[in-house]
Structure formats: structure tokens, C-alpha cells
Amino acid sequence: MLDATKIRRGMIIKLNDGLYRVLDCQLVTPGRWKAMMQTKLRNIKDGSQLEYRFRSDDRVEQAYLEEVEMVFLYKSGDEFYFMNLQTYEQIKLDAEAVGDSAYYLLPELVLTIETYEGQPVGLKLPTTVNLTVVETEPILKGATQSASSKPAKLETGLIIQVPQFIKEGDVIKVDTREDKYLERVKAK
Incomplete structure (x- = not known):
């Protein structure tokens, strides 16, 4: 057990029979009251978010x-199949567990699957992924000098x-992490 004041971003905690990842936390000390830990949590199973306030003496x-x-x-269909690189064991995750990460999944992409008590509960993507642009507006003359941007549809639908x-x-x-363009990949 852990004191509520020791909660930090990125931790996984058990709360109300569920697993939650701490997205944000802040120690609040209002006036004469006891300190409280204000947290923003994401349910690992369904991705829902909630804000929860712990008293300083909570564990x-x-x-x-x-x-x-x-x-x-x-x-x-709605199932994603992955293979362990050491044991060659295959597992499947449903679309709910994969969530928006599905927009980055290309065959042969190496990533990290998170498991709790042997059951897969989520995945961690690499910080960057190379994707091909399949649809975008044509280049406008003189657009290289402006800082404007345009929407582009990538091969995964993102x-x-x-x-x-x-x-x-x-x-x-x-x-x-932020669904943002970083750079154009040079042709080899």
C-alpha cells in the first residue's frame, strides 16, 4: 500500500476494483484543511477518464x-493479433483494448503489450511511426514560404x-503520443 501523497504520473493504481493509470496529479493544500491529492485517472480496460480526490491519509x-x-x-474484424518475439506465442486484443492506437498499427510493427496477471490490458506504441500519405490536397504555388498546414489522410486512416x-x-x-507530423522521411 502506498500513501496517497506518493502518487505520481504514470503509476498504475487499483481503485474500486479497476486498474487506472495516473495521467496527472497535484498536491492541494487548501487553507486550514488537510492536504489532498487531486488526480486525473484513465481506466486501463475501457479508456474512460475520471478525476478523483484522495485525502492525504488515504492509502x-x-x-x-x-x-x-x-x-x-x-x-x-475487430480483433488485433500480436506475436511474442521470444516465445512466438500469439495473442489477440479487441478494438476496445487497442483504442486509438489502431491508427498506428502496421504489420511487423514492434511494440510493447502490457499485461496484468497474465491478461493483456493495453499496449505501448513506439514514440514515432513512419506512415504513407494516401490522400491530401495538391501543393499550392508558393506554399513553401507560408507556415500553413493542410489535412492529410494516412494509410491507416488517421x-x-x-x-x-x-x-x-x-x-x-x-x-x-500527440498525433502530430514530425518530418518527411527521406527516400532510400
């Missing part, structure tokens, strides 16, 4: 997730804002 149980390196194989000079067929590097 919480920290949960530890095991991380296993796996490779994405394929998607069939739509992000890209600079004007990006065209269909370009491979771009995308930040998976």
Missing part, C-alpha cells in the same frame, strides 16, 4: 504491469495536419 494499492515486446501481425509541401505518396514520421 492506495499500486499495481505493476508486465511489459512484453511483441510484433503486430494483422487485424481481423487524419493529421501536415505542411503544404507534403504530397500523396510521401512517407512521413508521426509522433504517436
Whole structure:
């Protein structure tokens, strides 16, 4: 058990029979009252978020997730199939567990699957992924001098804002944490 004042961002805690990742936390000491830990939590199973206030004398149980390196194989319907790189064991996750990470899953992408008591509960993507632009507006003359951006649809269906000079067929590097364009990947 852990004192509520020891809660930190990124921790996994058990609360009300569920597992939650701490997205944000702040120690609040209002006037003459006791200190409180104000937290923003995300349910690991369904992705829902909630704000929860712990009293300073509350105790919480920290949960530890095991991380296993796996490779994405394929998607069939609403199920995503992954293979353990050490044991070659295959597992499947449903679309709910994968969430918005599905926009970055390409065959042979190596990532980390998080498990709790042997059951897969989520995944961690690499911080950047290279994706091909399949649809975007044509280049406007003189657009290289402006700082404006335009929407682009990527091969996985994700739509992000890209600079004007990006065209269909370009491979771009995308930040998976913020869904942002980083750079155009040079042709080899």
C-alpha cells in the first residue's frame, strides 16, 4: 500500500476494483484543511477518464504491469493479433483494448503489450511511426514560404495536419503520443 501523497504520473493504481493509470496529479493544500491529492485517472480496460480526490491519509494499492515486446501481425474484424518475439506465442486484443492506437498499427510493427496477471490490458506504441500519405490536397504555388498546414489522410486512416509541401505518396514520421507530423522521411 502506498500513501496517497506518493502518487505520481504514470503509476498504475487499483481503485474500486479497476486498474487506472495516473495521467496527472497535484498536491492541494487548501487553507486550514488537510492536504489532498487531486488526480486525473484513465481506466486501463475501457479508456474512460475520471478525476478523483484522495485525502492525504488515504492509502492506495499500486499495481505493476508486465511489459512484453511483441510484433503486430494483422487485424481481423475487430480483433488485433500480436506475436511474442521470444516465445512466438500469439495473442489477440479487441478494438476496445487497442483504442486509438489502431491508427498506428502496421504489420511487423514492434511494440510493447502490457499485461496484468497474465491478461493483456493495453499496449505501448513506439514514440514515432513512419506512415504513407494516401490522400491530401495538391501543393499550392508558393506554399513553401507560408507556415500553413493542410489535412492529410494516412494509410491507416488517421487524419493529421501536415505542411503544404507534403504530397500523396510521401512517407512521413508521426509522433504517436500527440498525433502530430514530425518530418518527411527521406527516400532510400
